[in-house]
Amino acid sequence: MITALVVVSGIVMVASALAAMHLRSLVAAIVAVGLMSLFASVLYLVLAAPDVAMTEAAIGAGLSTVIFLYALRRTRDREADDD
């Protein structure tokens, strides 16, 4: 059971990391990175590290995804200003 969960979350992590590299849309790539963090946090929980899982879920999947999105919006604003 635990092995299956570890294998499934590992596969999803690798798949979303590859998706983040190959997706053309930057927003979709950011969401893929967030998905990878979410499954990493599940993996930490399964491997009996609940405090690391909490950090990964709150910072990796939550805050840093939004920070990337804010940064993307701001850089787009600059490009629009320059044109």
Next chain:
Amino acid sequence: MIKRIIAFHLVAAAALLLWGIVDGRVPPGSLGGVGRDYVERTPGELGAANVVTGIVVTWRGLDTLGEVTVLFLAAAGVALVLRRREGAAENAAAPEAPRRDSSEILETGSAFLVPAIVMFGVYIFLNGHLTPGGGFQGGAVVASAVLLLFLVHPGYRTAHRALEAVESVSGALYVAAGLLGLLLAGGFLDNRFLPPGVFGTILSAGAIPVIYTLIGLKVGAELAGILDSLRGGGE
């Protein structure tokens, strides 16, 4: 094409190396060395039920102080780069059109959720010495409540001064707690300058709850400040 072939061979070599470590490895049945020493000494000497917290705040407390400093520098850097540019842009550019308000469902839902999330974050850092979690985790959860406020109310302004005051005061008090440990107990960031209390209750483990509360407040204020600087004002 050659780049891809090289990359593939590098990945294959790394996989081969890792396989050599993983293949045939049997996890040890009992703790050995430093690990056993920590597990045996943390409950008795520090009075902390959560051994991880005992290690993070006391045995390896200097590392935690360094991590908090790194986060402080990151927040200061973001504020320095983004706020100044924004001040210049605000003077030059005309005010943008006001954004659409959030829907009724989102506003009501966030009004219910934000206090609960803040309370959960405070619970995590107050109980850091008893249950998994601690200052960093609790602070991040509090900051995610602030993030929800930003998402629901686009025009919401934080009190920058108050955030900065919380951040500086809790950082200074953290170092002061470390110095008190140096003066009154065994060394820098030693938690035993406060009475150890009853093992397993909320007021136990000496100064660990105090230090984790300070870390929680500092991390929460810093992450909220980073989000606020990145979000930009009046957009």
